[in-house]
Structures are given as structure tokens and as C-alpha cells.
Amino acid sequence: MHKNKFIIKNGIFLFVLFLISSLLPYISSHDPLAIDLDSKLVEPSQQHLLGTDELGRDVFSRVTNGFSTTMRVALLAMLASLVVGIFLGGIAGYFYGTWVDLIFNWIVSLIFSLPFLLIMASVMSIIKPNIVNAYIILSCIIWVGPARITRAEVIKTKNLDHILAARAFGIPEWRILLFIIMPATVESSFTFSISYLPEIIGLEAGLSFLGLGVQPPYPGLGKMIFDGLNYIYSSWWLVLFPAMALFLAVMSINLFMAWSKRDKPDIA
């Protein structure tokens, strides 16, 4: 049963992460979009916990809102890429050595040969940049990670005895692949995906940094950092707090990974 326990533990962690990031906007004291030109670039104080930006908007509310968007996009993209990755990787692994596998490998190496952000930004330069498109493209690219893991795993397990037994019972091949081989590979690709989550968050923040993610006036962490760089020496809080939010998110995921790997050191 330990396998299921492992998946449940990770699942609970992700769920809590999702819950926290969904609830965060409700604790913000101000409207993140409310412009107040009388109190612009105010230092962190009692009224504005993390100060205000160049339009007088409350940085605390903007950080919590932006953080919530980033985390939700990253988590959803991770889940989507996991499903797509397990499916495509499973098929490639099942047809190991044939042209299906060859084409799969070629596409995966092609995607890996270009930095993800470069591909995403090039595509986003053509289509309309908004958060939904950012999410779709993000999922379209990062599936290669779990897919590669799943493929290796399927190649290893597809000729084990219990699968031969299933074949002997006359269970159709597609059912064997879908319901017996693929579920067994979920654990390793799931673990990989969570350890990859910091990178997904970085990609989302990078897109937003370029102005290709969340569109203004809605707050995105990357965009806030990009705008705040103009004021970096006079109003340090504009840049530091969004960056710190990213740091905390990545840190908490890495800490969880280190903790959950503790009793299972063999998982890379």
C-alpha cells in the first residue's frame, strides 16, 4: 500500500497549495486594482503592509492576487502536462523501437533543444497574449518531462509477468496499456512533476515578466517585478516583495520534496 500512500501524500500537499493560493486574495485588505494617486510610492506601513506602487495601488493585495494566479496556473498546467505526458509517453514506451517511438523521441529532443521560454514567447508573440493562452502553451510544452519518465518506465515494465498474464486472459491490448501499464507509472512521473513545479512557476513568472502572461491592470508577479525595476533604487519594496513571494513558493515546494523523499531515497 505504500505506493498509494506516497501519491496521497503528494496529492494532499498539492491540494493544500491550491487551496491556500485560491484563498489568498480574500485576506487582502485593499482592492488590487484601486488606483489612489494621493498615496503613491508609500513605504510599507500599518495601512499599506507592503507599501504602494507608482499608481498608489496596494502592493500587498497585488502580491497575494498575483501569487494566487501564478500558483493556480502552475498547478493546473502541471496536472494537464502530467495527464498528456503519461498518455503520450505510455504510447511511445509501448511501441518502443517502432517509428511511433522514433517520432516521439525526435519531437521531445526538438522541444528540449530550445529553451522552453523561447518557444513559449515566440508562440505568444503571434497569438493574443493572455493568461488562458499562456496556460495552454505552458501545458503544450512541459508535457515532455513526464512523458520521458513514463516512456522509460513503460519500457521497463511492459513485459513483466502480470502483464503477460493479463494478455493470456485475452484482455485487449489497449485496455492493458490504459488500465494496467499506465497507472503503474503514475508514481514516478508524479514525483517528477512536483519536483518540476518550481520551474513551471519560474516559466509563468518569466512570461508575465515579458508582459505575455496576465494582462494589466490585473497583477502578475513577473510583471510587477518588471515594472518595479524602474524604481529599484528608490522604492525597493516594489520589486522585493513579488520576488520574495516567488522565493517562498519555490522554497516550500523544495522543502516538501526534500521531506517526502526522506523515507524513499531511491526516487530521483
Added chain:
Amino acid sequence: MFYVKRITYYISILVGVILFSFIIFHAIPSDPARIILGPNAGEQQVETLRKELGLDKPLQQQLTRYVSRVILLDFGKSYTDNRSVYHEVFQKFQISLVLVTLTLFFTFFYTLFVISSSKNINRGIEIVNFMLVSTPTFFSGIIIAILTFLFYPFTSFSGEFQSTADVLYMLPPALVLALYPMAILARILKQEMEKLNDSPFVVCARAQGLSELRIRFEHILKNALIPLLAALSNQLPMLFTGAFIVEIIFSLPGIGSLLIKSILQKDFPMLECIIILNGIVFVLINLIFETIYPVIDRRITKQYAQK
């Protein structure tokens, strides 16, 4: 035979990269002529420019023209300011190259430090590595930028390398860029060293009375080098275009910031050139590393032969 196979494979990847850049910027319906001239230009003007750029021809003709030009390294002119794309990218690439070289120096020295450090500070190094891996470039970059501004004497860059001050200016951004790769490499190195620490040949060397430093550098490092280089070959291609956050924070005119500018201005020839350049860098780095592996560890060629 092995090299023929690998080189054909990498050439096919390069062809894929060129096709990718073609599909993105030609096959997907968008209107570059309109982008160059802006929304106020007349339909007649746009039509003329479209003819000039060859955008009115069928897709196959465009593809053959595109590929033949790419092979001759002729990437055309920038949409926004008519400069030669090749020269522009080449010039920016030199700056990125210096930055990456300095980054590698930082990584190298940190790795040396990790190898030679005594066991007492193992835990400390582990914590430092963990912190560095978890820190996004946004965060470390901003902190180091503020510190640089306050305490570092070289805070201006002329855009070309005319004096040593220009190179010295690159040091803080190179440090920021180095933080992530060096933590990853140090982590892998630590794991490998721990694994090898009790293996028979190390115990034997210790029994012979060799000094701990000599054992580490001569016996352990040789065996831990392959995973280290593999990780490095994964990190290296990312450093060229992935450095854009650092380049923007420190306002360095490298490939990364050129990429961002081109994306924002929809300068497609520039983007094509950068994507292809990136593919070439990726292929070259992988080829070089795959050539180095068998030189370091003779067993690797045998493994390939068995496959």
C-alpha cells in the same frame, strides 16, 4: 560509425529547429508587412512590401527560399530598424559569450571549493545549495543588483569591451547567473562523492596513506566527473537565452535582452536568427560533451558499442 549516427541525429534536430522557426513565423497567418508599416499605412504600401519580402508566394516557395538563405547565414534585415540581423545577433552573442564564460568561472571555483571542503561544513554546504536552488533569478538578481549599486565601483557598461572595467562590470550579473548551475552541480558532486567514499579503491588509497585532498582530486573526482559534466551540458544551453532576466536587471545588451526586445516588437527575422543560433549552440555543446565522455572514461565507448 558512432559519430556518423550522432551527427546525423543532431543534424535532424537542427533541421527541426529551422522548420519550427519557419512554421511559427511564416505558416501561421500573421501579417509582417502590416507590422513593419504600422496600422496607419495604406493598403497599397503594405501590398508592395509584402511582394518585396516574398510573402505573397506559395508556402513551398517561401520554404525553399528560407532554407537556402539560412544555410548561407543570410537572415535578412530587421523589421523595425533595417539593420542586418546577422551582424546584430553576432555582436550581442559576443557579450553573452563573455557573460557565460565568467559564469563558468564562478561555477568552477565553487565546485573546487566543494570538493576540497572538510567534512565539518558538509551540512552548511548542503543548506547553501538548497537555498541557491530554491532562489529564483528574480530574487537573487535584485538583491545582488542593489548590493552592486551600493558597494561595487563598476556600475556602467559601454556596450563593447574596451577596457577591463567593462569586464569587471560583468562580474555581478555572472555571479547571479552562476548561482543556480553551481548549486545543482555541487549537489550532484556531493552525492557522487558520498557514494564513492566507501568504495574499495578509495579505501585502498586511504590505506596507502595518501592525503585526503589527493584522494578526492585524483581518485574520487575522476569517477564523479561524468555525471557532473552531464549536468553541466544540460545547464549550458539555458545560460545563453535564459539569461534575459539577469540581462534586463543589469541592463546588459546580450542575446537575452535582444530576444525580449524582438518579441515585444514582433521582429520576426531577429527571432528566427536567435532560435536557430540557440539550436546550433545546443547541438554543438552536446556534440562536444559526447566527444569528451569517452576520453575521460574509456568504458563509455564500450557501452555505446554494446547497444
